[in-house]
Amino acid sequence: MDEAVKGRSYSGQIWRQLRKSKITVISMVVIAVIVLAAVFAPLLAPYSYEEQFTSRALEGPGRDFPLGTDRVGRDVLSRLLYGARQSLSMGIIAVFGSTILGVLLGAVAGYYGGFTDGLIMRLLDIFQGVPMFLLTVTLAAVLGPSLRNAIIAIGITMVPGNARMMRASILSVREMEYIEAAKSIDASDARIILKHVIPNSIAPVLVSFTMGLGGAVLSGSGLSFIGLGVQAPIPEWGAMISEGRNLMRQAPQLALYPGICVMITVIAFNMLGDGLRDALDPRLKS
Secondary structure, rough: OOOHHHHHHHHHHHHHHOOOOHHHHHHHHHHHHHHHHOOHHHHHHHOOOOOOOOOOOOOOOOOOOOOOOOOEEEEEEHHHHHHHHHHHHHHHHHHHHHHHHHHHHHHHHHHOOOHHHHHHHHHHHHOOOOHHHHHHHHHHHHHOHHHHHHHHHHHHHHHHHHHHHHHHHHHOOOOOOHHHHHHHHOOOHHHHHHHHHOOOOOOHHHHHHHHHHHHHHHHHHHHHHHHOOOOOOOOOOOHHHHHHHHHOOOHHHHHHHHHHHHHHHHHHHHHHHHHHHHHOOHHHHO
16 A cells, blocks of 8 residues: 555656646647547548549648648648558557567666676667668668558667666666565566566656657658658658658648648657656656
């Protein structure tokens, strides 16, 4: 019961710290709006994302089409709402998977040290020796263009960073008294890692997870922009920018609107990550 109360108290402290920053609160509101728009896209979108009004192609904003139409007469607002689903799903799934794998690899490397640590870290060095987006593009090209393969490619490239962060955090706690106490009662290594080491080392990874969402959304849009992500006619913000780049003189809004969506989403996740980092830093708590 005391642990539950303590957990709620700690969560309350974090929430109070988050609320002190107006930028963080605004970021949370923006992210909530984007997520809700993606979830309820079928209810909010005026039309289907693939419905065409060919006689009204490249029409400007108006009563029937609030943000205008694209080159084949599809409603831009509807495609932006549906595109949010693809962009967010790429980011969330990729970061979630990479965080789980990175945490496990970092926990094993940091806890055992020695040969195990060296082996895991050197393997991860191989991945980190290649620029992240270049590696993402290479993996996506090898796997083939699709939403699933884009998620896999983005997730793989984000594993080394999460693993290194988790390892560094664990190195500072593995000699703590509660770890020694768990060892003294013959607790298994798996139990020590899962019940004691990871929970007490996870704070930096949570910040990395939040900020990584913005980077993953940006990477996913980049893959779709060059044709290695979501495939037509399914809308995705990066793919919409790619479709609109050839019409910049006639209808610059076709690339501008999805570009703004990507920018706002990335900034919101980064600002939330900054706020969460400050909230989890004991030196900044009053």
